[in-house]
């Protein structure tokens with residue numbers, strides 16, 4: 685049997701109470717969005733690989749917004765890991781995990797947050813030495829009460845719940861002992877992005893950044 689060293693706890697989880705999830709169709713918006721988020725107090729930024737523009741979005745933020753810590757989300761395959769690393773991503777996030785993906789995430793040498801949503805998936809990651817995870821899709825999978833129920837039998841797992849979380853539900857998650865930060869896109873409403881209303885993004889980011897992490 686091979687033993688794998690434990691994955692280092694992800695410093696990304698400790699940068700701010702909220703990890704903004706950015707989906708951009710046009711790389712021209714990358715730098716203003718990142719600056720708006722950083723100005724609001726959210727330096728860690730997850731750019732999902734769901735759009736064609738995503739690698740360029742990551743590259744521009746990495747090059748032009750040094751105060752930001754930009755990572756890639758929706759990392760589903762070794763090819764995505766390579767694309768994210770090449771673009772300059774500093775952390776990797778996936779909605780779920782497989783052995784193949786976990787191997788590739790480890791080989792990247794970047795901090796990573798693999799997704800899990802059941803006790804068995806969490807246990808499988810713990811067995812691999814991974815303690816920091818994304819709980820996805822957070823609201824649809826059972827929300828804060830579900831995640832609280834996982835904390836008693838699986839106290840070593842630390843989560844960034846993401847998926848369907850809003851400004852009004854984020855605090856419920858942050859009150860849990862097994863939550864380090866929450867992810868979401870609520871500070872980037874579609875209409876604000878369409879209008880390029882960066883001051884509104886900053887305002888929403890600032891509200892998110894001041895959410896309290898108990899203890």
Ligand SMILES: O=C(O)C(=O)C[C@H](O)[C@H](O)COP(=O)(O)O
Nearest residue numbers: 705757758779846847848868869
């Ligand atoms: O594609 C992925 O890997 C994702 O990361 C999905 C995101 O977690 C959600 O799109 C963000 O959740 P919302 O706040 O509901 O927008």
